[in-house]
Amino acid sequence: MARLLLAESVPRDGQVLVLGAGGGLELKVFAEAQPEWRFVGVDPSAEMLKLASATLGPLAPRVELVEGYIDTASEGPYDGATCLLTLHFLPAEQRLHTLTELRRRLKPGAPLIVAHHSFPQGEQQKARWLNRYAAFAVASGIPAADAGNAIAAIGSRLPALSPEQDLALLREAGFDEVELFYAGFTFKGWVAYNPS
Template sequence: MDQDQIKALFDQQAEGYDTQWVKTAPIRECLHFLLDSLFTDLPDDARILCVGAGTGAEIAHLASRHPGWHFVAVEPSGAMLEECRHKAERGGFADRCTFHEGYVESLPADQRHHAATCFLVSQFILDEAERIRFFAEIARRLQPGGLLASSDLASDVASPEYAVLLRAWMSMMSTAAVSPEMLERMRHAYANDVGVLPPEKIAALIAAGGFSLPVRFFQAGLIHAWCSRRD
């Protein structure tokens, strides 16, 4: 799928997105729990860039714990960004958010952020050179030494381990509000439209984009997450 197709897909899913994935919340909550410890040394007035913010789950989590932090939500799907805005308004932190409909490269690079999140986003970029440029665009918008917490689906798809993980992953997905038809589309997408790469390869792409020592701090099924620091 190209960018327009991906955007259209998330536009369609936006209204019921949080409800659809509520049963997989333990994965997200664990990731956010570990994110707290990674960002613990950020200043009280930190600026956080959230790339591919979706409906704003990580922003809501961080905003509830850090009343002085400000957030820039970058999201190409206007419908998803609107859900993010509504969540911020309901949570009482919309005045600490800037909502940018578009891609990270369309965000001005003159304001540098203390940290960034990028959860399950780069996996949709199939070309490795483009994926490196994506991370480089994030790095451009961070202060020197700024932190990046990123996650993607990752595995060696040619390995026997992947078959085991994929079977378990699809079983877990079936417990959510996901139809058999959608499960089959997801299985097809993982093989054709999502850049599922070995974890070591993704870490190398992050490093090539201008980050030092990507450290894997989380895994749940096929989701892996790294913390790295802008060079």
């Protein structure tokens, strides 16, 4: 989905910033699908970046891997950016800073694709959505004890926000045309654009 959303706006020879590059799986998917795109992948873990380099294999020359956070990323400007399964680790103030810096590094009209845990934060609603997430995991073959441990960790350790709060932060960071493109139990995904 992220690849298709990027391809709507990123030119054939575009450059894409991938914040939270992890082990390089999304970089590989993007690079295989778009043979002329170039990438900057940023991640705070040197170990994950080594894995990303191995995952990319012969595609690695088109990717600059940078150890760090958004402030470590070059200024660009980039034709598009992604931040997948990352923002839910950041408290609201740090998340706003990250989103603002992502937008500042994008060309006018360029897309940002984000996806992460985002669910209602009221006590009863939060419990309901986490339990739904666990039930889906169990139905997918995950042992019930592991699913229970996962939702306990998500509920107590992640500074998750509600979808309304996430949307407000994207707008406060200066993005416009923010659109929800994915919703699956506790996960949400948005595409947003740097104003032209």
